[in-house]
Amino acid sequence: MAIDFDWEFEEDYTLPEERPTAKATSARRIPLWAAGLVVGVVAAVAVGWATLRQQQQQVDSQLREALEAAVYAETLALRIGDEAAFMQAQSPESGNWRDSQEFLFHTVRESPNTYTGEISSLNIAGDAARVTHIVETGDGPVPVTWFYTYQDDTWLHAPLTPERWRTLDTLEGERVILRYDETFTGDPAELLADLDRMVTTLCERGVCAETMPPLEVVLATDSQSDPAGEVVDNALVVPPTRQNPVGDLHDQWARLLLGDAYEFGEMAWLEASLAGWLDGTTSYSFLEYFEAIYGDSFVPDLFERLHQGEEAQAAVQALLSEALGSRDQPPDAATLDAMLRAEQALRETGYILHASELFFDPEQEGAFLFFTQRGAADLFTVTGSHQTGDVVWADVRLRLAEGYDGHYLGQQAVMTIPFVYTEGRWYRTSGPPTDPVFYATLERDGVSVLHADLDEAFAGDVANVLLELRPFLVRDLGLTGTPTFSVVVGTPDLPALPADCTARIDSPHTTEAVPGDLGGTTQEAHLNYTVTRIIHACIAAEADLETRESLSALVTALATRTAQRYGFAGLNPLYERYVADEQPAVPQLVDLWQPNTRDIEDFGMQVxxxxVLFDVIADQYGEAAVPPLVDALGEAESMDDWLQAALNVDHTAVEAAWQSRMDAVMLRLTGGTDGGFQDGP
Structure with missing residues (x-):
């Protein structure tokens, strides 16, 4: 049986319209209470963001207000002379920075400029900030820029390091205005080329730093030449000078590249050598001495240690102890020449004490002096060397700068300087008396005077003069014992010098005739120097002082005054020359009781x-007041303590007379004719 399907089609029939179905979406399924929650969250985020922004604005405002207050407080301390408050505002990150700021404080106090604290612009980036404020000068207002770092919840004045330069990105393209007088004819393009070359040299020598900050140099003769410019009073500030503006810029640039990133402490002379080391136009620098002695890798190795945070002195000593060399390998003439030129370079910076520490045998005692005159590029010529036992003798010809007599009269001096190898490096020293040809000795007990290359007859003359002076020294200085003297020709090792009065004098023998306008003879010059140093040693021994301790300026002054009373010139020509050339600030009377400065012109001013103080005291109280002054030197702790113990007065008793006499001295030294240091009683 089959089933048949009969299909009929109705033309008008249509399927019923399908009811539209809702699109399945989660949003459609969210209840109303959830939607409200979302709206609340969004609103809360918006409110929170606004709150955070407001809080950040408050923090920024507080940081800005704190920075403004810090600038005002620091400049106020400058205006009123509060050194403690000013130094409290300085960053402790670098001892060298704090030393420079201490110098800035005293410089500002002695200048007519006023640091108003009026801020013209301020920029904060993280924990670094730049503030430009106004300094009133004789030429009008000058904008000065300082840099700050936020440490321990306070803003502190800090050096401009490369890291801070990069942080303060608004410094890109910063202009540094170099202000010199109209006599300067330098080319800014040449200065920039010098700086670029120094950076290249830095990399070539293996101490390549990271990205260097950009720099544009604009020369201006006064503060009005570029009213829109800013003087960056920090690592890139170049102090006005008429002597060496290019050298000033090199020094500041080198400190930015290397110096301010390290803690140099007592090794500040090392920082002073950086520019000379980088600047190929200079004839020598102290770092070249290291390279000459220990090889080209010494300086890169040194800065690698500094980059790792090692303190400068520890890094130098570690490298010195590792340096190659032995007693069987004495330095050649080139090495000795490098050492002597390095000593000259170091002394030109004024770091005399550091020169003594680095170049003299630490095992030797006594007051070795080695006078070198500034300004002579070809000062030293090492003509040869020879070895006697453990000591290498360098034959040196010294050329003196024209117009400078100092301790050496004449334009040429020949010396034989001994060196000994100790703990990885060569020191200048006194040598052992192993070569009978080299030495002749006149035996006396007491003060031992060491002369180099002087003949035996002159040594006898020196001894006779000292013996004649002996009773006068006892009387005028109040010596408790009667000293006896020994004059030694040559440079022998004298390890057991008598303790009552000891001095060692290292003096060259001048081989050429002395020009008549310098006065005196070579031997008289040596005699003057010898007598003055012997008096210095006796005063120090009587007062129980070391000859190179902090009161050396007072002792030197009294020794010079005493020598002048006996008809000698004393040491004053050297110190007067430096004071006249550099014109350092005149100290207050009470400040004469201060540790010795490293700068020879400032030390000369102290002398x-x-x-003058001793002259004034002798005028008011008589020469009999001098022995009590000598006796009280050793135990006194201040100027008033000293004068009270010796004379039962304080400094006010002599201050007016001292100031009047000092005014006359400075008038003469700066071009006047009234009075002078050379005038003896």
Whole structure:
């Protein structure tokens, strides 16, 4: 059986319209209470963001207000002379920075400029900030820029390091205005080329730093030449000078590249050598001495240690102890020449004490002096060397700068300087008396005077003069014992010098005739120097002082005054020359009782002021007041303590007379004719 299907089609029939179905979406399924929650969250985020923004604005405002207050407080300390408050505002990150700021404080106090604290612009980036404020000068207002770092919840004045330069990106393209007088004819393009070359040299020598900050140099003769410019009073500030503006810029650039990133402490002379080391136009620098002695890798190795955070002195000593060399390998003439030129370079910076520490045998005692005159590029010529036992003798010809007599009269001096190898490096020293040809000795007990290359007859003359002076020294200085003397020709090792009065004098023998306008003879010059140093040693021994301790300026002044009373010139020509050339600030009377400065012109000023003080005391209280002053030197702790113990007065008793005499001295030294340090009683 089959089933048949019969299909019929109705033309008008249509399927019923399908009811539209809702699109399945989660949003459609969210209840109303959930939607409200979402709206609340969004609103809360918006409110929170607004709150955070407001809080950040408050923090920024507080940081800005704190920075403004810090600038005002620091400049106020400058205006009123509060050194403690000013130094409290300095960053402790670098001892060298704090030393420079201490110098800035005293410089500002002695200048007519006023640091108003009026801020013209301020920029904060993280924990670094730049503030430009106004300094009133004789030429009008000058904008000065300082840099700050946020440390321990306070803003501190800090050096501009490369890291801070990069952080403060608004410094890109910063202009540094170099202000010199109209006599300067330098080319800014040449200065920039010098700086670029120094960076290249830095990399070539294996101490390549990271990206260097950009720099544009604009020369201006006064503060009005570029009213829109800013003087960056920090690592890139170049102090006005008429002597060496290019050298100033090199020094500041080198400190930015390397110096301010390290803690140099007592090794500040090392920082002072950076520019000379980088600047190929200079004839020598102290770092070249290291390279000459220990090889080209010494300086890169040194800065690698500094980059790792090692303190400068520890890094130098570690490298010195590792340096190659032995007693069987004495330095050649080139090495000795490098050492002597390095000492000259170091002394030109004024770091005399560091020169003594680095170049003299630490095992030797006594007051070795080695006078070198500034300004002579070809000062030293090492003509040869020879070895006697453990000591290498360098034959050196010294050329003196024209117009400078100092301790050496004449334009040429020949010396034989001994060196000994100790702990990885060569020191200048006194040598053992192993070569009978080299030495002749006149035996006396007491003060031992060491002369180099002087003949035996002159040594006898020196001894006779000292013996004649002996009773006068006892009387005028109040010596408790009667000293006896020994004059030694040559440079022998004298390890057991008598303790009552000891001095060692290292003096060259001048081989050429002395020009008549310098006065005196070579031997008289040596005699003057010898007598003055012997008096210095006796004063120090009587007062129980070391000859190179902090009161050396007072002792030197009294020794010079005493020598002048006996008809000698004393040491004053050297110190007067430096004071006249550099014109350092005149200290206050009470400040003469201060540790010795490293700068020879400032030390010379201390000597001059001290000598005037002794003259004033002798005028008011008589020469009998001098022995009590000598006796009280050793135990006194201040100027008033010293004068009270010796004379039962304080400094006010002599201050007016001292100031009047100092005014006359400075008038003469700066071009006047009234009075002077050379005038003896």
């Amino acid at each position: 001059i002021g001290s000598k």
